[in-house]
Amino acid sequence: xxxxxxxxxxxxxxxxxxxxxxxxxxxxxxxxxxxxQALGLGLQFLLWYDEGEExxxxxxxxxxxxxxxxxxxxxxxxxxxxLEDSALYLCASSFRTSADTQYFxxxxxxxxx
Amino acid sequence: xxxxxxxxxNLTAQEGEFITINCSYSVGISALHWLQQxxxxxxxxxxxxxxxxxxxGRLIATINIQEKHSSLHITASHPxxxxxxxxxxxxxxxxxxxxxxxxxxxP
Numbered sequence: 286x287x288x289x290x291x292x293x294x295x296x297x298x299x300x301x302x303x304x305x306x307x308x309x310x311x312x313x314x315x316x317x318x319x320x321x322q323a324l325g326l327g328l329q330f331l332l333w334y335d336e337g338e339e340x341x342x343x344x345x346x347x348x349x350x351x352x353x354x355x356x357x358x359x360x361x362x363x364x365x366x367x368l369e370d371s372a373l374y375l376c377a378s379s380f381r382t383s384a385d386t387q388y389f390x391x392x393x394x395x396x397x398x
Numbered sequence: 399x400x401x402x403x404x405x406x407x408n409l410t411a412q413e414g415e416f417i418t419i420n421c422s423y424s425v426g427i428s429a430l431h432w433l434q435q436x437x438x439x440x441x442x443x444x445x446x447x448x449x450x451x452x453x454x455g456r457l458i459a460t461i462n463i464q465e466k467h468s469s470l471h472i473t474a475s476h477p478x479x480x481x482x483x484x485x486x487x488x489x490x491x492x493x494x495x496x497x498x499x500x501x502x503x504x505p
Binding site: 318320322326327328329330333340341343373375377385386387388389391392394 | 431433439440441442443446484486491492493494495496497498
């Protein structure tokens with residue numbers, strides 16, 4: 286069974302640009318979570334999507350947004366990139382809620398120059 | 399004060415030693431997760447606990463709901479166990495992460 290996949294693996298952008306990150310959950314999982322891991326910092330919760338709807342978001346500005354498609358894959362969009370957005374962005378999927386085991390993807394490393 | 403505290407932050411051990419990593423939390427939770435992150439960033443979910451104890455191979459995780467504390471034990475540690483171990487607590491709609499414990503096991 287395929288695990289959670291993310292693309293691209295690496296992404297380099299300049300300040301002010303927009304970045305789009307993609308995630309495909311494990312088959313059968315309806316929940317997708319996005320996390321940010323900035324260099325030297327711990328994981329921070331970004332967004333949770335379930336059944337196509339945003340269920341919760343962490344303490345991030347509105348320029349971090351996303352969506353979940355009918356096939357449960359998800360996109361994370363970061364607008365007006367800032368240098369401090371440079372981080373590893375991890376996607377995880379689970380059957381329903383964070384009370385279920387979350388399976389993590391390999392991550393997308395975003396570098397903002 | 400962080401809602402999830404881990405100790406120690408860094409840990410070095412000789413191969414074969416028994417390892418304990420601790421996690422304390424201050425929020426109500428529905429489950430506690432232990433994660434392993436290897437260099438390069440990949441994260442593996444080791445355990446999800448809501449009560450008691452779980453064992454998988456050389457890894458054991460325990461949780462005390464009343465004391466809001468969990469421990470991850472590694473028996474007969476091996477250099478391939480070197481990684482960052484992260485405790486995360488889940489309420490209904492998000493995970494809150496500890497800052498991680500960096501473990502290095504030397505041969």
